[in-house]
Amino acid sequence: MTEFTVRRPEEHERRPAQSTVARALHSPPFTDEQWAIARDAFPAERTWAAFEDTRPIGMTVSAAVDLAVPGGRVPAAAVAWVGVRADRTRRGVVSALLTTQLRECRERGEPAAVLHASEATIYGRFGYGVSSQVKHVMVDRTRARLRADVPVTGSVRLLSEAEARTLPRELYARMGLHRPGMITRGDGWWRWNHDRVLDRDEYLVAVHQDHQGVDDGFVTYRPRSLGTFEQPAAGEALDVRDLHAANPGALAGLYRFLLSVDLVTKIRLKSRPIDEPIDLVLENPRAAEVMAIQDHLWVRLTDVAQAFASRTYGHAEPVVLDVRDARLPENAGRYRISPQGAERTEADADLELDVDTLAMLYLGGFPASTLAGIGRIQARDPEALTRADALFRSATPPWCGTDF
Known part of the structure; x- marks a missing residue:
């Protein structure tokens, strides 16, 4: 040893x-x-x-x-x-x-x-x-056309080198953490993950602006040649590194911009939200192919009581969880979850689970009934699973959208 x-x-x-x-x-x-x-x-x-x-x-x-x-x-x-x-x-x-x-x-x-x-x-x-999970999407630009009924809510402009360093961070902060799983980005993150890659990898930044002149979305991307000796005319791929939009109109506008870039045959979007509807805005939904679905954000609750107290819950009758945590035993015990919040309790448990499974439940990404079905939650009261599904449900699937 x-x-x-x-x-x-x-x-x-x-x-x-x-x-x-x-x-x-x-x-x-x-x-x-x-x-x-x-x-x-x-x-x-x-x-x-x-x-x-x-x-x-x-x-x-x-x-x-x-x-x-x-x-x-x-x-x-x-x-x-x-x-x-x-x-x-x-x-x-x-x-x-x-x-x-x-x-x-x-x-x-x-x-x-x-x-x-x-x-x-x-x-x-x-x-x-x-x-949270994400999907990696490949769009065949040669077959992809935006549907005519997708609304146009503004326009897109490319940023200058100076704007590309400042405007995305201002926009990200202004849009706020609008999905569970998103995190704030400090100055260190922007210097390392944004400014540095603009210099190193020659990324470009485009911003969507609504009809009132308000910036409401941005995309960071770069072209990559697909040409080889055998296929010199294979065209270019657009690799999308960072894409955030404040509303569906801005998202559609950024899609429209990416699809308009000349000489491009593939658009590669990595780590996108599971529910992002890029296929549904296309005339041919099969032009957008999901290449992989992967785990993305892993969460570890270090203080279960404080974590429970920091989120809201849906409408259902209370559920008592018995949480196991061998590494941080202070977290172990029973918690009563209700629409009014969470508290420690000595009441009999409805559901038993380990702290790693609790992390899967916490942001609303996985229903308790699904986790029980694969053996990760033990239900003393099977009817409690339906209540837990309602209590922990999130209006939108969790997504981080920030690599670190």
Whole structure:
């Protein structure tokens, strides 16, 4: 068994720790230019590293965000850069790092931690559950035409280089967290995930403006050549990186713009909401093909009572949940959920579940009846499943829409 300690890295240890994780994730270490941005995007006070003597062998970081939940929002930790050196895996290093981080989240008053999983088999054992799914869509531009009855609510303009750095962040903040699962984006996120990729990958930004002159949506995209030696005239693909709209008219307007770009044969939209109707606005719905449906946002409730108190519930008779949490036992116990809120109780449980399954239920992405049907919820009272479905239901499927 490897002897190691988990602690905050000193300033001079932060970059070596990041390099260790980068190699573990099959990425090159940051350049000097990248590190100048990353050191602020991934705060030192939210970094934990594992050390063998003075040598880093693993790391995890997080950023403070707000997470949208049905009827409100909660403080949360956006977890990233989780990794262990290849010759030190399966020795308890990740377990020690993540457990330390989760307990810190609870102590900070952050009732949830969220992440995008590089491997889907890792995080369930730490209490994370899949809370939202996304679809990856390929649109065959040669067969795609917008239906004539799709309303035109404004126009689209390309942004200058200076506007492309500022306007999307203003628009994202103005649109707000209008779906469960969305998170706030701090300055560090914008510098690392937006400004940097504009410089590195030559992305373009277009904005939709309504008939009153109000900007209400944006898309960040870039053309990629599909040509090969065998097929030099294959055309271009538009890779959509970031697309947000305040209303259906803005969304349709951004679709219309992407479909109008010349020389394009494919439009590739990654990580879109499950219910986004791009196929239904086309004359030929089959021109938009769902290439994959994947897990996206994983949630870990670090303080179940606070998380329950931070969201609203639908109209149904109360349900008592018996929650199991071996890693953070303070969360374990029974909770009475009703339209008026949630509270601890000693009443008999209607439903039993582990904390990772609770995360799947929490944002409204998966009905309790579905989770019970696959064995993830044990129902002492089967009729309680219908009540739980109504209590936890979300008006729209959860979606994060932010990579981190």
